[in-house]
Amino acid sequence: MTKEYLNTGYGPNFLVIDIGHKDFTALINPKTAFWTLVRKDHLGSIISDGKFISSFKKKEDEFLKEMETLRFGLKPSAVYFNPTDRCNFNCTYCYIPEKMRKHGANMSEEKLIEGLSILKKYFKTTVPKGRNPQIIFHGAEPLTNKEAVFAGIEKFSGDFDFGIQTNATLLDDEAIDFVLKHKVGIGISIDGPDAKTSDKLRRDWKGEGYFNQIIKVIDSLKDHPGFNVICTITTENMGRLSETVDFFHKSGVKVCMLNIIRCTQEKSRTVKPDDAEAAKHYIKALERSWELYKKTGRKLIIANFANIILGITAPSARKLMCDISPCGGGRCFFAVAANGDMFPCSEFVGVKEFKGGNLFKDSIPKVLETNVFRKVSERQTEQINSCMNCAIQHFCGAPCPAEAYTMNKKDITNRGAFCEFYEEQVRYAFRLIAEEREQDFLWKGWDKGMKQNFEYLA
Numbered sequence: 251m252t253k254e255y256l257n258t259g260y261g262p263n264f265l266v267i268d269i270g271h272k273d274f275t276a277l278i279n280p281k282t283a284f285w286t287l288v289r290k291d292h293l294g295s296i297i298s299d300g301k302f303i304s305s306f307k308k309k310e311d312e313f314l315k316e317m318e319t320l321r322f323g324l325k326p327s328a329v330y331f332n333p334t335d336r337c338n339f340n341c342t343y344c345y346i347p348e349k350m351r352k353h354g355a356n357m358s359e360e361k362l363i364e365g366l367s368i369l370k371k372y373f374k375t376t377v378p379k380g381r382n383p384q385i386i387f388h389g390a391e392p393l394t395n396k397e398a399v400f401a402g403i404e405k406f407s408g409d410f411d412f413g414i415q416t417n418a419t420l421l422d423d424e425a426i427d428f429v430l431k432h433k434v435g436i437g438i439s440i441d442g443p444d445a446k447t448s449d450k451l452r453r454d455w456k457g458e459g460y461f462n463q464i465i466k467v468i469d470s471l472k473d474h475p476g477f478n479v480i481c482t483i484t485t486e487n488m489g490r491l492s493e494t495v496d497f498f499h500k501s502g503v504k505v506c507m508l509n510i511i512r513c514t515q516e517k518s519r520t521v522k523p524d525d526a527e528a529a530k531h532y533i534k535a536l537e538r539s540w541e542l543y544k545k546t547g548r549k550l551i552i553a554n555f556a557n558i559i560l561g562i563t564a565p566s567a568r569k570l571m572c573d574i575s576p577c578g579g580g581r582c583f584f585a586v587a588a589n590g591d592m593f594p595c596s597e598f599v600g601v602k603e604f605k606g607g608n609l610f611k612d613s614i615p616k617v618l619e620t621n622v623f624r625k626v627s628e629r630q631t632e633q634i635n636s637c638m639n640c641a642i643q644h645f646c647g648a649p650c651p652a653e654a655y656t657m658n659k660k661d662i663t664n665r666g667a668f669c670e671f672y673e674e675q676v677r678y679a680f681r682l683i684a685e686e687r688e689q690d691f692l693w694k695g696w697d698k699g700m701k702q703n704f705e706y707l708a
């Protein structure tokens with residue numbers, strides 16, 4: 251048999267990336283997302299190590315197939331359901347246009363129940379028996395239409411796993427009892443460790459912030475298994491991210507997300523942080539979460555970063571959201587607006603051209619096959635000039651098509667706003683792996699049912 255070489259002829263392509271570690275560098279096969287960490291002084295020997303090349307070649311097709319299934323073989327199992335266009339808040343970076351939030355529609359209880367029955371019937375055809383599809387009531391502020399939302403949860407309890415993403419201002423004691431009793435997942439938005447920072451961009455229409463009220467809700471829900479908090483990273487709070495991590499940890503929060511702002515709407519771009527600057531603060535905050543874990547033995551999982559680690563170490567365990575292209579939009583989930591209009595993701599709700607149909611009028615499988623849905627669900631890094639040669643294209647995914655579309659003169663085949671931010675977090679994740687610290691960022695039991703399918707010892 252002829253000897254195969256890396257990067258020529260039939261040999262596999264591996265790219266070397268600097269992960270910012272003193273001893274290790276990463277070697278990545280971009281197509282399969284297979285990687286290995288190599289000691290810098292062994293790099294020369296690994297590229298001519300025939301045993302390594304042939305071991306990889308034997309598994310290459312399997313890896314490609316796994317990536318193909320992950321990217322193109324999944325069916326939706328969740329819906330971001332907007333029961334209202336309206337919100338009692340006027341946050342600077344909201345992706346729902348102001349006019350909609352002020353004067354938009356409220357879905358009636360009757361329509362919401364009709365919508366959930368349609369979805370129940372549809373998911374019977376896509377979700378395996380024994381598993382519940384997910385409905386996440388999303389916004390605008392879903393609890394401005396609380397009666398209809400709670401009536402839907404009550405009627406379909408057992409048919410769906412429900413979640414509510416809320417600004418928490420309408421979660422009174424009675425509502426908290428209801429969500430606990432019905433085991434509804436709750437995500438609360440809060441942007442900093444104190445009122446001055448958190449309320450800066452998150453205020454009601456009169457300009458009032460609610461930090462002090464929100465922290466009481468956090469205290470009531472902190473032990474609820476489906477509870478998490480979301481902090482959106484902007485120019486206004488990135489310098490305080492580490493303190494925010496301290497604050498969440500001290501408040502007993504177990505899972506949070508530190509999400510970089512989406513720049514789909516023009517107003518959001520006014521608080522868009524500089525890529526490199528945001529990455530620096532973000533990584534410092536991740537380090538802080540690790541220090542707190544080591545000091546107290548209690549983890550604060552930063553779920554969006556944990557998902558990046560999983561994307562690297564166990565691709566099939568990652569949750570499909572934004573960090574792979576095609577992203578989860580229109581594939582693993584879709585969004586329904588308050589009038590029943592369907593979009594690939596909530597991020598598109600304010601972008602009319604991406605309406606694929608209407609839940610009450612059109613067949614769901616047909617909507618998923620419309621050109622506008624396919625534009626999102628078939629978007630690939632391989633078609634994006636700046637990403638097609640990037641070694642980490644399957645760990646970053648060139649997010650986000652909605653942002654890319656609105657920021658690049660309607661050209662979806664372009665990367666989103668934060669290339670360097672994603673690059674840096676992938677480098678950091680590799681450094682953690684090199685230092686054998688990555689498990690400290692993951693929740694207990696994440697690997698239940700997983701199996702290792704490649705081992706090579708040099």
Ligand code: SF4
Pocket residue numbers: 512571572573577578579595596597649650651652653
């Ligand atoms: S990348 Fe953008 S469009 Fe895709 S799931 Fe994330 S927010 Fe939605």
Ligand code: SF4
Pocket residue numbers: 631636637640641642643644646647648649665666668669670672673
């Ligand atoms: S956005 Fe940047 S880091 Fe992400 S895949 Fe494209 S080039 Fe790579």
